[in-house]
């Protein structure tokens with residue numbers, strides 16, 4: 001009897017410990033391992049030589065740039081667009097580093113937003129844009145507006161959104177110079193939602209939360225500002241990056257692409273967000289296969305590149321990439337067709353850049 005009671009007590013204690021463990025696992029420490037015996041496809045190289053239209057000056061020394069070039073060659077990235085956000089001396093120094101590899105990199109400049117409180121703000125932006133173009137800048141970006149005004153790197157023009165008439169001569173000049181504009185508006189939707197147990201993207205949302213800001217234009221407002229900008233400047237090519245932060249409702253992006261031929265979108269840095277809805281995402285990409293551009297925006301590590309290819313090319317299901325993406329959810333491949341892959345990997349970018357640069 002004594003032994004029996006002891007055994008029961010031990011079981012109760014063990015159960016309590018396990019329960020306490022399960023209760024105390026934090027969502028941001030949750031690292032499940034896949035148990036299913038399903039396809040795991042290793043995609044070492046992209047199916048076609050890739051133009052990556054969304055990257056940043058991650059490499060600072062010539063040595064790092066050389067390593068980047070080697071990584072690109074290893075995974076079949078033909079060319080990378082470096083969105084520098086910068087102007088002036090910073091732009092010139094980046095141009096001199098990446099300009100050493102003109103076949104591998106093209107460099108885009110920022111906008112000179114430093115003088116936004118001065119009356120000749122517009123002229124100063126246009127003058128610096130022309131200078132950067134002269135130096136070899138092939139486009140503008142990444143510009144961003146998360147609701148408090150246009151930003152280019154560390155420069156912010158508070159209260160000046162891209163639809164502001166002050167920018168019209170700049171967008172016009174960009175069109176004349178054959179420079180597309182890469183623009184980030186708003187942020188993923190769950191950053192605007194309450195930071196509670198119902199928030200689907202809580203893992204990343206709390207880090208870049210916007211729900212607690214009442215001094216900014218909200219998500220819907222920013223999409224309206226984007227629409228006004230592309231409508232009022234129809235000669236200028238705008239590349240709304242990260243699916244215009246509409247990965248939660250691709251119908252909205254589809255409508256904009258249907259209405260405005262000067263709008264393109266890049267798919268950078270929204271792989272995890274779309275890999276949870278693989279059939280819907282694949283149908284969207286297939287429908288808008290002429291208007292979407294491949295981008296990464298996540299450094300230059302070969303594993304990062306290969307993960308993006310795996311998501312686009314394979315039909316692999318339920319895999320995790322905790323080291324690349326901060327979400328608790330698993331990923332699934334889109335299994336895009338060869339025709340669609342070739343367009344988004346390279347053909348669309350080549351056609352678009354050739355067209356506007358030769359006009």
Ligand SMILES: [Zn+2]
Nearest residue numbers: 054056142297
């Ligand atoms: Zn970016």
